[in-house]
Amino acid sequence: MNDVELFAAPVFELGPVAITSTVITTWGIMILTWLCAALFSYRIRLSPGAAQTALEGIVSAMETAIANVAPQHTQKLLPFIGSLWIFLVLANLSGLIPGVHSPTRDISATAALAILVFFSTHWFGIREQGLKNYLRHYLRPSPILLPFHIISELTRTVALAVRLFGNMMSLEMAAMLILLVAGFLVPVPILMLHIIEALVQAYIFGMLALIYVAGGLQSQTLRQRKKQGDSHA
Amino acid sequence: MELNWSTFVLEIVNFLVLIWILQRFIYKPVLKIITQRRAEIEKQSADAQCLHEDATNLKKQYQNRLNDWDQERQLARDNLNKEIENERIRQLDELQRERVQEREKIKTAEERRYIETVREIEHQALRQGAQFAARLLNIASGPELETRLISLLIEELNALAPHKVSLLQEHWGEAPGSITVCSVYPISEGQKKLLETALAKTIGQTLPVNYTQEPELVAGLRITIGAWVLQTNVRDELKGFEEFARVAR
Numbered sequence: 001m002n003d004v005e006l007f008a009a010p011v012f013e014l015g016p017v018a019i020t021s022t023v024i025t026t027w028g029i030m031i032l033t034w035l036c037a038a039l040f041s042y043r044i045r046l047s048p049g050a051a052q053t054a055l056e057g058i059v060s061a062m063e064t065a066i067a068n069v070a071p072q073h074t075q076k077l078l079p080f081i082g083s084l085w086i087f088l089v090l091a092n093l094s095g096l097i098p099g100v101h102s103p104t105r106d107i108s109a110t111a112a113l114a115i116l117v118f119f120s121t122h123w124f125g126i127r128e129q130g131l132k133n134y135l136r137h138y139l140r141p142s143p144i145l146l147p148f149h150i151i152s153e154l155t156r157t158v159a160l161a162v163r164l165f166g167n168m169m170s171l172e173m174a175a176m177l178i179l180l181v182a183g184f185l186v187p188v189p190i191l192m193l194h195i196i197e198a199l200v201q202a203y204i205f206g207m208l209a210l211i212y213v214a215g216g217l218q219s220q221t222l223r224q225r226k227k228q229g230d231s232h233a
Numbered sequence: 234m235e236l237n238w239s240t241f242v243l244e245i246v247n248f249l250v251l252i253w254i255l256q257r258f259i260y261k262p263v264l265k266i267i268t269q270r271r272a273e274i275e276k277q278s279a280d281a282q283c284l285h286e287d288a289t290n291l292k293k294q295y296q297n298r299l300n301d302w303d304q305e306r307q308l309a310r311d312n313l314n315k316e317i318e319n320e321r322i323r324q325l326d327e328l329q330r331e332r333v334q335e336r337e338k339i340k341t342a343e344e345r346r347y348i349e350t351v352r353e354i355e356h357q358a359l360r361q362g363a364q365f366a367a368r369l370l371n372i373a374s375g376p377e378l379e380t381r382l383i384s385l386l387i388e389e390l391n392a393l394a395p396h397k398v399s400l401l402q403e404h405w406g407e408a409p410g411s412i413t414v415c416s417v418y419p420i421s422e423g424q425k426k427l428l429e430t431a432l433a434k435t436i437g438q439t440l441p442v443n444y445t446q447e448p449e450l451v452a453g454l455r456i457t458i459g460a461w462v463l464q465t466n467v468r469d470e471l472k473g474f475e476e477f478a479r480v481a482r
Contacts, residue, residue, distance in 0.1 A: 010237075018239045026247045033251060037258030044262050046269060059263045079260055083252040103244070108237040112244035 022106040029090045029103070065207075070214035073124070077213060080120055084113065085206040088164075092198030095172055096191060104201070105169040107161065114161035117209040118153065125216030134216070160208055167201050363474035370467045374452035376418045378467075382453040383416075383424050386465045390431035401461070402437055409459030412440050415447040416454050417466075432456070 010018035040055060048056060062082045067074045088104060095102030103109045125134040138149040175190045370378075393401075412432060414420070420428070425444070433439045436458060447455070453466030464470075 010239075016239075017243070018237065019243075020237060020240045022237075022240050023243045023247070026244060030247060030251050030254065034254045034258070037254060041258040041262045044266055046266060046273070048266075055259070056263055056267060059260065060267065063264075075264075078264075079252055079256045082260065083248070083255045086255060087248060087251055106237075106240060108240035109244045111236060112241045113248060115241075116245060116248060 020106070020108075021101055022103045022109050025094055025100055025103045026091070026109065028100075029087065029094060033086070033090065066210060069207075069210050070217060073128070073214070073217050076124065077210065077217075081206055081210045081213070084117075084209055085202055088113075088202035088205055089199060092168060092202055093195065095168065095198070096194060102168050102172065102198075104164050105172050107165045110161040110165040110168075113164075113205070114157045117160060117212060118157040120209070121153075121212045121216040124213050128217050156208075156212065160205065164201055164205050167197060171197050359474075359477065363471065363477075366474060367471045370471065371451060374417075374467055378452040379416060379418050379454075380421075380424065382465055383420065383428065386454060386463075387424075387427050387431045390435050393435060398435060398437075401435065404461075409440060409461075412436075412442045413445065413457040414442055414454055415445045415450060415457075417446065417448050417450050417452055419446065420444060432458070 010020050011024060012019050040052070043049075044052060059078075059082070062085060063074055063078055066077050066081055070077060091103045091109075093102075094100050095105065122134070128134075138146050171190075171194055175194065178186055178190055414428070425442075429439075429442055432442070440458075449468055451467035451471070453469075454463075455466055455469070456463040
């Protein structure tokens with residue numbers, strides 16, 4: 001159990017760019033997703049079959065989950081949040097394939113996703129409210145809280161990356177340790193746990209991302225509603 | 234544990250590309266098809282709602298029409314019942330009137346028949362009585378009866394009131410030449426004298442009297458004095474009975 005096993009090592013290099021197994025697995029997931037999606041979009045019909053019904057169910061479930069948090073921005077958030085859920089489920093579950101490591105056990109991948117969530121929060125917030133209004137919410141309720149807001153933004157992004165990375169890496173390590181200690185078929189229950197953990201972690205990451213982005217989108221809206229409520233009172 | 238910047242950047246790019254792929258091949262088509270389906274469902278729902286409203290309106294119209302029909306039917310039935318009742322009452326009245334008329338007719342016919350029967354019985358009784366009396370007189374007639382009848386005649390003539398005698402003499406007309414006395418049996422001399430005396434007293438003069446015999450008289454006399462005929466015999470009495478019976482019929 002060395003660094004190579006714990007962390008993704010470069011498989012090959014394209015000039016200055018080192019291609020790790022994480023990237024290759026991600027590409028595999030992307031190709032698989034693209035093929036399935038292309039096939040699906042080619043065969044999509046108004047009267048759905050079983051596969052189309054399942055996929056529509058998944059999309060509708062994601063849409064409903066987003067609508068429960070940010071009902072006014074469902075269509076806007078669905079591509080980003082939905083893609084997070086789909087990618088994370090596939091990435092987390094890819095660790096079950098023998099010889100393939102889950103991309104999410106690489107801190108570089110989870111950090112990349114967390115950074116995307118970080119920038120997406122500000123991107124959606126600024127697009128919705130404007131730069132001035134968006135930045136103003138860091139000064140509320142008091143400008144004194146600005147440093148805390150900034151620390152909060154950074155730490156929650158780091159926590160987002162580290163939580164997913166830590167859970168997935170520890171899961172793989174636990175399975176590997178049990179395999180080394182106990183034998184060939186003993187880690188099977190752990191693999192079952194892997195499936196549940198993969199789904200749960202994907203859901204948590206996506207839901208947190210959704211809450212952060214929705215928070216950035218709706219901070220101004222909530223403030224305006226509060227003002228209106230106070231004036232009516 | 235250190236961050237691999239190449240992986241970091243590539244993962245960002247990969248994820249952005251994945252978002253595009255999913256947006257291009259999954260989200261847009263699925264949301265589009267869901268939207269189309271929702272639109273289709275809403276259209277069908279709206280059509281169904283329209284159909285439902287049309288059906289409700291039709292049902293309401295039909296219900297109203299049924300109610301109108303029911304009312305018209307009830308009205309027609311009431312009118313018909315009223316007409317039937319009136320017709321029944323009219324026919325009953327007519328029947329009652331006819332029955333009363335019929336009863337009256339029957340009563341009248343019965344009364345007429347009763348009267349006829351009573352009259353027939355009376356007539357029959359009279360006829361039988363006349364026949365019986367004729368037969369009885371035929372059987373019982375004889376010289377004694379004739380003698381008695383002559384005596385009665387003489388008594389009657391002698392007992393005539395003077396004004397009656399004068400009334401007879403006034404209606405006498407032309408004075409007769411003789412008096413004819415018909416009898417069934419020969420009259421005794423004593424009775425002849427008494428009779429001639431009574432006749433002379435009655436007519437106020439003495440005329441010759443011719444005595445003849447006529448057995449058809451059964452018993453009694455027939456006295457002819459000119460145009461005046463005095464009947465005191467059984468045959469004439471029986472004829473009188475017959476006349477009475479004919480008149481009574």
